[in-house]
Amino acid sequence: MTWILDHLDDIGYYTLQHAWLAALPLLLGLLLATPLGWAARRYRGLYTPVVAGTGLLYTIPSLALFILMPLILGTQILDPVNVVVAMTIYTVALLTRTVADGLGAVPDSVIASATAMGLGPVRRLFTVELPLAVPVIAAGLRVAAVSNVSIVSVAALIGVPQLGSLFTDGFYRDFLDPIVAGLVACVVLALLFDLVIVVLARLLTPWLRTGGAP
Amino acid sequence: MIRFEGATKTFPDGTVAVGGLDLLAATGSITVLVGPSGCGKTTSLRMVNRMIEPTGGRIMIDDRDTASMDAAQLRRGIGYVIQHAGLFPHRTIVDNIATVPRLLGWDRSTTRNRALELIERVGLPASFAGRYPHQLSGGQQQRVGVARALAADPPVMLMDEPFSAVDPVVREQLQEEFLRLQSELGKTILFVTHDIDEAVKLGDQVAVLRVGGVLAQVADPATLLRDPVDDFVADFAGRDRGYRGLGFRPAPSLTPRSEPAVTLGTSPEEVRRSGNAWVLVVDDDRRPLGWVEPARVTEPVATDRLHRGGTVARLDGSSRAILDAALSSPSGRGVVVDDDGCLLGTVTSAEVVAALQSPPGPDSSGQP
Incomplete structure (x- = not known):
């Protein structure tokens, strides 16, 4: 316990590192998954290859992906970019299907009437389809957020500092305090991400919080 | 276009x-x-x-x-x-x-x-x-x-x-x-x-x-x-x-027969006076409300005794509406009203059909 109080600075630093290493890929992954999911929905033949293909990326073991990244990207082994890119890949793996299914859940009659009123495909996507897909996408994003917070800790093994570093530290020294501190911080971080996504989704979907037909 | x-x-x-x-x-x-x-x-x-x-x-x-x-x-x-x-x-x-x-x-x-x-x-x-x-x-x-x-x-x-x-x-x-x-x-x-x-x-x-x-x-x-x-x-x-x-098809030109009608609250004796099997009931403005059977009337006419099955037609409506008024009326006499919905009289289906069979008038859409 005293160890934790003595190392609050370190824990804080690790938590911040951990937070951005998990959050930035979440945003980048969403940005990449959106056009992929849209294409999978737009062109029938692409759905299976795109959704199954991106889904397969999730099966790559994270340690292997972290180690491969410098070889593929030509970066330094300690470069946090490796972690960001790897985590982005996982996020894309989780979100592509979500985006495709979210867009697919928009009723045909809504798409047809949007088209018939002269909304072009791009305007229709941003003003009608994506807003209506927000609940589904938010649900996928919550899963991806928790997954990211968890997987990032593995990057401690390639020496990128974040909460995972507390686990390796505790492991090497056979000392429980840092491990407990890291676990608690991970859980708090995951809950915080979840909360932010839920609040954002609520703000973006005011129509879902109104009563039914009178 | x-x-x-x-x-x-x-x-x-x-x-x-x-x-x-x-x-x-x-x-x-x-x-x-x-x-x-x-x-x-x-x-x-x-x-x-x-x-x-x-x-x-x-x-x-x-x-x-x-x-x-x-x-x-x-x-x-x-x-x-x-x-x-x-x-x-x-x-x-x-x-x-x-x-x-x-x-x-x-x-x-x-x-x-x-x-x-x-x-x-x-x-x-x-x-x-x-x-x-x-x-x-x-x-x-x-x-x-x-x-x-x-x-x-x-x-x-x-x-x-x-x-x-x-x-x-x-x-x-x-x-x-x-x-x-x-x-x-x-x-x-x-x-x-x-x-x-x-x-x-x-x-x-x-x-x-x-x-x-x-x-x-x-x-x-x-x-x-x-x-x-x-x-x-x-x-x-x-x-x-x-x-x-x-x-x-516009309704054929017909002259509705005058129909004796009673108002709500009329006594049973009064209702039976016409001797008809069905008597039309109207409100104070002579708008048709429904039909009653005098034989079953035991107390002053109230709305819950009314037969409301009959439709009501206007002389300037369609042939279908006026024939339907006659066919749907329990008395066989279809109720015809004016523009204000007030009683003009009644017509029978036989009269409507007879009028429909006569040569089409100039305003009919009939063609050879």
Whole structure:
């Protein structure tokens, strides 16, 4: 316990590192998954290859992906970019299907009437389809957020500092305090991400919080 | 005016949805496309605003080839109403209606005022403006769908089974109000339905399509019912064509017989005085309320004793309405009222039928 109080600075630093290493890929992954999911929905033949293909990326073991990244990207082994890119890949793996299914859940009659009123495909996507897909996408994003917070800790093994570093530290020294501190911080971080996504989704979907037909 | 000139749609798999359709939908009138499923009526409709591109022929709107126009521009100038309305669930009613005006770049206050005006025009309370579609009933949503299609005042409207998904009572209301609205607005309307009753009720002109998008017959509703061009149209126009056709024939000139009537609260002795098996009851303004059987009247006439099965017709209504009044009346005497709904007298079905069999008058739509 005293160890934790003595190392609050370190824990804080690790938590911040951990937070951005998990959050930035979440945003980048969403940005990449959106056009992929849209294409999978737009062109029938692409759905299976795109959704199954991106889904397969999730099966790559994270340690292997972290180690491969410098070889593929030509970066330094300690470069946090490796972690960001790897985590982005996982996020894309989780979100592509979500985006495709979210867009697919928009009723045909809504798409047809949007088209018939002269909304072009791009305007229709941003003003009608994506807003209506927000609940589904938010649900996928919550899963991806928790997954990211968890997987990032593995990057401690390639020496990128974040909460995972507390686990390796505790492991090497056979000392429980840092491990407990890291676990608690991970859980708090995951809950915080979840909360932010839920609040954002609520703000973006005011129509879902109104009563039914009178 | 919408003109189909040999419009054809062949899908990549070789299916011919519409096979060389020639049809003219006149300006300011309602043209109904009707036919069994697979007859290409929706495909024909969607070729007009190019949601489906024709593979052959042309479709002209006021002598402009739609193929030469920008698709989005074309669509913003055409009102479109579909089954289930297709409202945007995430937009309020006022925002839904404002969709096309916004795309056209109208300023905020003009757009909002126009949307609010339309909400009332289609018979909805102004308080609905800030609601979301799911807070409205199906019929109300469909009214909003019509308002949204009218928002930018397009000269042409396409309507694809707009009233099919609501219950029969609401459907009838929507149809009546649609006709009232059209009499005020005079849009050029192409209307798709699978329901021949709806087609003859709403259409100035009805086009019956066969499977494969081939025109079987185009005619005004009365002609279609009276003189179907072949077995297919006859079958499709359905049973009771003769009777339904009377709906398009003005009532024959008849002089209603005067009918002794009593008011509510009349004593049993008074009711029995006429000696008839059924006695008509009217209110203080002589508006018919229903019939009573004197034999069963034991106390002063009250509303709960009334037989209300009989319909009421007007002399300037249709032949169908006046014959129905006679047929539906328990006394066999059909009640005829004036413009204010006050009793004029009664007619029997025999009198109506006799008058219908006499040579058609000059205002009848009969042809040799």
